[in-house]
Amino acid sequence: MTKNKGDKQTIATTDTGISRRTAFKTAGVLAGAAAAGAAGAFAPGSIIRPASAHQGDGNNALRIGLQVHRTGIGAAYGKWYERTTNAAVKLINGHGGIGGRPIELIIEDDGTDPKRGAEVVEKFALQHKVDFIFGTLFSHVVNGSAPRAGELKVPYFVVSEGYHVASGSLNRYTFQPCITDVRSQIQGISSWVLGNLGKNVAMIYPDYAFGYNHRDFFGAAVAANGGTVTASLAIPPTESSYTKFFAKIPSNTDLIYHVMVGPGVLTFVKEMGEHFGSNRPELFGFMDSLEAVDMANPGLDYLEGSHFWEAMPRYAASQNTIGANFYRSKVGVDENGASVDDSKDIATFSHMFGCWETLYAIKQAVEDSGYRDNTAKDKEALIETLENTRWYNEGIEHPQGHKAFNGKLHQCFGSQYISKVNGGKLELVHTTSIEDGLYEPEADYTKMSL
């Protein structure tokens, strides 16, 4: 048995492992690769960027923290939340800021993770020493983060459409002033949907917080409108193929109500098309399924003629108001809901307006309450001012539409939009009134102490 001379090194390590020189070399190559990647001029967006995106004038600035999903499952939304926020801050600062004070925006990534979200809240409050925090979207992150904001007594503005704030389970520092919650959304659209599309409904939703809201609230609406739920399918989060679920839908179903979120949406629609073919029930979906997804995708032509809920119509033709058009031009979205720089980069148009409007709501509250500093007295004034707010009027500050604000629930109520897919685009067919979406309040934050 001869040893192969070509292989000089034996498998067993020497005691001291690799030499320092080798480690340096390797580290150098890796660091080089990392730096190349990080500094790549052709990389979208700025990569090396300090947390503070807008430098204010040291003492006078109002420090606002944006808790954003830059990585993780919410990253597609986070990207647009950040863009919208930057546009709003630039505009507000360009017009003198809030009560004469510029906004200093500080951005932190929470990785769409509740544990990290809570850690980031602490960082905002204790290290960055912000006045307010806003921008969280995913419900589980809100639930993980909001308690800490309450403990640290930092006003925390949620841009989430979850039912958490209005349910009363959070704290008096938490508000959702400029995006409606899912319960209200479902309430608002259900009678139109059940009246126009069908009463025997199969529901498909993710096996997730957000999905349960739909299951519970729409299920109740179906019963209240004299319909039946023919199937209720909760899809596990890791599922990437849906064909076998369509098979569970009985043939007497007139309407499929679908709320699929996540990267599997296109697969979902394609497989739905493959399964049902031309003989299909009516379809009603929530725009959450197609945020950041191009309606013109070949796989989506199956949706032609179906209906969607939108919080804010993606296609400019459906909402030709001064406010909406101005907002669109400032955040860089064209008339098809795509980025003006890249027509394939579709915006999360039914959510991101919440960031714009929330900043203006904060501006209004600060200016009306006389908030100056991070003191208990000023915060109390701010919170009471917010709780006494009744309306946000449609305009360039609130382009999505009029909103009523319920001070006890810390939640706003607004219009919902129902659109039909026509020729690969969405056309508005119905706008709900604010009253359509009202429900019996189940909480009263004003009774809690600060």
Added chain:
Amino acid sequence: MTAGKTGRIIVLHLAVIAALFAAQYFLPAYHHGNVARILVLASFAVGYNLLLGYTGLLSLGHAMFFAAGMYGAGLPLYYFDIGVIPAFGLGLLASLALAFCFGLLALRTSGVAFLIVTLMFAQAFFLATLYFNEITLGDQGFVLSEQARTLNLGGVGFSFADPTVKYNAALLLFACCMLGCLALVRSPIGRVWMAIRENEPRTRMLGYDSYRYKLLALVLSGVMSGAAGAGYALLFAYVGSTFASIQYSIFALLWALLGGVGTVLGPLVGAGLMFYLVDIAGDFTSSYLLVVGVVLVVLILWYPKGLLGSLRERWLPWLP
């Protein structure tokens, strides 16, 4: 083991705890809160390390024990407001029962089969928290009120929302886990574990019932992880399915390996390092995952046995 060595060891570990205790008076508010978190997470990693580092069983399912403790404490507190100590006790009980039953089944396997069995059971547990969402509130989770998290001792209320209470409770949890681990690994039981890690068949030949020792290791590891989970719920007020997901099993593994598997203090080093790595990298770049990944690779190239493991190998052979 000479008496001198034992003395050195005990002094070192007590000094670590004393230093952590003293630190709360010097740390700025932000880091004060961070350390409390790191201590709870490190307790999880210490529990994990008991099984991996000392008994040699690699598990990818410890998130289920952490989550069992978390739900075990959180659910009764949320629905029945039973009080902090009973809730913590129930959390311990839940993770103990789970670890025991699981061990009876899973310890029929070893090595890679054991790895997958832990992974599968943890996945099933995670899915169960979603399936029974009527009770657990699934992925969204639920928030524990401050009032529910207030410990009443002799008329004085200690609220876990208070930073001082939080820090010291976390420190107490960590001290118990860490000192417990230290005592165990230096005891005869610990020596049998290490014998099993090195060569199980030979240990059996020497007359030890390795199955019983492994079960003990698994149960203690599970209870420690569960204690950390219950602690997390009490201190940080949030319970949700996320903590039962695979990434939390990977975190425990990562913290233990990075800090030094088979060392008592390694998990603390690993948990702290990862926390600050993410935190500081995020200050400089939005691509912080890249930085974290590169640092991990570089660190493991330099310190293949983990930071404390390599330290022990080169300079401090007496480090337990």
Added chain:
Amino acid sequence: MDFGPHLFLALLEGTVSAFVLAVTALGLSLVFGVMRVVNVAHGEFYMLGAVLAWWLTTLLAGSPAIGFGVALIIAPLIVGAFALAADWLILRRIDYHPESTIVATIGLLYIIQQLVLTFYGPDARPVEPPLYFRVSFPWFGYSGYKLIVVGASALLLLGVWLAMARTKFGLYMRATQQNQEMAQAFGVPVRRVYAIVFALGAMLAAAAGVLVVPIQQAHYLMGLDPLLLSFIVVIVGGLGSLRGTVVAAFVIGLSDGVISVFFSPTLAKIIATLFVAMVLVYRPSGLFGQPEEEA
């Protein structure tokens, strides 16, 4: 839908996912079996295959079929080169020590994910299938492309089997897998085998990613699930047995589909998961593995 057709549909779906899983898991089986290391970044190679397929088909926007064909060849090659680099830079220098490899490949996972997030973005993007046609069964329609995936996967599996059984390199691989020290003593260039096996494993994962991307979409987080499933398949099949890996892929792929006919999705997943665990509890070396030798 009636029970019979429903079951048939579930079996079809199960077959497609089983084949894709078999190809992905085969890559891991080679790496795990021959090198005895846990590559936590294996799923990321799969994801890279899908993302590169998107990039290449977008570059060659002319004909989906040509673009896809090019992607099926080029993407695995690129990923294989990347894997070779990772092996040379990292794994070789920690001497394939199992625990260090875990940490190193976790680091690699973060690096790959962040690079893809930065350059490709957080969105899920579709890729057109090279051929699109709908197969009409009496009870439901089915994607023709999925059947193509089955065929392509089968070819890949066959190719790997032939390479293992008939070529010299396959011999080297099997020798190293059985007894690495003995193989080295016999003159097998073990280090080189390791490097090539690692690249080969990555290439198979990438190929599976390319095949799957017209069905799903390319998304930077899509690698985690295939990683977990591949691991399960490799262990349940039995370490060191490629046949076991393929059989296990089918058992798991099909059972998942069939069980979901009878139960709600999440409950079906729980049951399938526990089923796999119990298989291992009662047969720890997997379906086709050799029982561990007593030292």
